[in-house]
Amino acid sequence: MHFQNAVRIALALAVARTIAGLDTLPHGFWAMLAVLSLTRTTAVQTRHTVRSALIGTCVGAVAAGGILTLAGSASTVYAFILPPLMLVAFATGPLHGVGWGQAMFTNVVAMAFAQLSPSTWRLAEYRFLDVLIGSAIGLACGLLAWPRGAHDELGRAVARLLRAAAAEVAATTRGPGRPGPTGTQDTGTGDAGDAEEAEVRRALVLAESAYAQYQGEAQRPAGPGTDWQSALMAGHHVLWGSRRVRAAGGMPTAPVAERRVGEYGAWVAQGFRTAAERYDVPGHETGPAGDSPRAPGPGPRTPRSTLRRPTTRRWPGSTTSPRTWSGWRRPIRRSAWR
Numbered sequence: 001m002h003f004q005n006a007v008r009i010a011l012a013l014a015v016a017r018t019i020a021g022l023d024t025l026p027h028g029f030w031a032m033l034a035v036l037s038l039t040r041t042t043a044v045q046t047r048h049t050v051r052s053a054l055i056g057t058c059v060g061a062v063a064a065g066g067i068l069t070l071a072g073s074a075s076t077v078y079a080f081i082l083p084p085l086m087l088v089a090f091a092t093g094p095l096h097g098v099g100w101g102q103a104m105f106t107n108v109v110a111m112a113f114a115q116l117s118p119s120t121w122r123l124a125e126y127r128f129l130d131v132l133i134g135s136a137i138g139l140a141c142g143l144l145a146w147p148r149g150a151h152d153e154l155g156r157a158v159a160r161l162l163r164a165a166a167a168e169v170a171a172t173t174r175g176p177g178r179p180g181p182t183g184t185q186d187t188g189t190g191d192a193g194d195a196e197e198a199e200v201r202r203a204l205v206l207a208e209s210a211y212a213q214y215q216g217e218a219q220r221p222a223g224p225g226t227d228w229q230s231a232l233m234a235g236h237h238v239l240w241g242s243r244r245v246r247a248a249g250g251m252p253t254a255p256v257a258e259r260r261v262g263e264y265g266a267w268v269a270q271g272f273r274t275a276a277e278r279y280d281v282p283g284h285e286t287g288p289a290g291d292s293p294r295a296p297g298p299g300p301r302t303p304r305s306t307l308r309r310p311t312t313r314r315w316p317g318s319t320t321s322p323r324t325w326s327g328w329r330r331p332i333r334r335s336a337w338r
Contacts, residue, residue: 001153001213004146005041012039012141016134025133026126030109034134038098039142042149042217046142049098050135056099060106061128065121067107068114075115082111102131150214157210158231159280161203165238166272168196172242173265197242204235226279234272 012035020028038053040046071077089108093101106127113119146153211228 001150001210004153008041008141008145009036009039011145012137015137015141019133019137025130027113027130030127030130031134031137034131035138038135039138040149040217041146041213042151043139043142043147045149045217046138050139052097052099053102054132054135056101056103057106057128057131060103061124063103064107064110064127065124068110068119068121068123071114073118078111078114082108082115085111106131149217150210151217154207154210154214154228155279157203157207158228159276161200161207161231161235162272162276162279164196164199164203165235166269166276168200168238168242169265169272170269171196172245173262173268197239200235200239204232204239207232207235231275231279 013032016028016032016035019025020031025031034053038046038049040049067081085104086108089101089104092104106124109127110119110123113123207228211232214228
């Protein structure tokens with residue numbers, strides 16, 4: 001997400017600098033400043049911000065133009081006006097929004113530049129023109145480069161997390177000597193699951209980063225939606241549980257218990273893969289998802305004494321707990337998580 005934001009801003013700044021240099025735009029750095037201050041991570045947010053900023057800049061330019069016309073070249077007037085105006089401007093922007101901030105800042109820069117050289121009302125006109133050009137560049141780049149912000153990236157990151165969680169569950173419950181998905185075997189030393197655990201950690205970092213930016217963006221209309229935090233909680237459950245199982249000595253050694261735990265782990269892993277397919281790009285599914293996996297049959301009854309490790313009995317069942325997946329609102333059959 002940070003790379004995407006950096007590319008978007010860099011592209012917008014390059015375009016603004018090119019336009020300012022080719023067209024000899026007066027005070028062209030104001031256009032670049034507008035790109036930096038008004039461009040947001042989504043096209044919707046950028047549009048709302050630009051609208052408020054242009055209204056505020058227009059009002060501020062009219063006020064600044066009036067002051068420049070009345071005061072003329074009397075720099076002493078600008079020197080007295082500037083300090084209290086700066087105090088009000090820097091206090092008003094954070095409290096009342098970008099529109100007020102741009103209106104007051106337009107007056108501040110007009111009073112400051114009027115002291116450096118004789119200025120007319122056209123200075124306020126240049127200010128509005130620069131902000132308008134910078135806003136247009138920010139809108140265009142926002143539409144071309146990841147216009148939905150973190151929304152789609154969050155779906156891809158969560159899908160990667162669920163696939164990594166599936167691989168980790170399968171590797172942990174596979175048991176020693178059994179071949180994994182790639183044909184490798186677990187020797188019982190715990191090294192076979194190191195790659196899967198590292199992938200879960202990486203996927204968690206990416207998913208949490210995308211979720212943090214998503215929370216800072218404008219929220220969608222109220223109503224049922226995807227509870228992304230539930231997926232992050234499931235990833236943490238998988239990471240925590242696999243570590244506890246390995247620390248406790250791995251899977252049970254009784255053949256019947258080992259087989260049942262392996263079947264249950266494979267079922268949980270398949271459920272994660274099914275969820276990943278459905279949530280890869282939210283709202284843009286490429287086709288119908290497969291059937292939800294069915295829970296393994298009861299099989300031969302296993303004496304409770306063979307499951308001696310409490311961690312093995314409680315995990316991976318905790319990853320399918322209703323408390324973990326209660327907010328998952330996409331159409332996944334509940335039988336997949338029972």
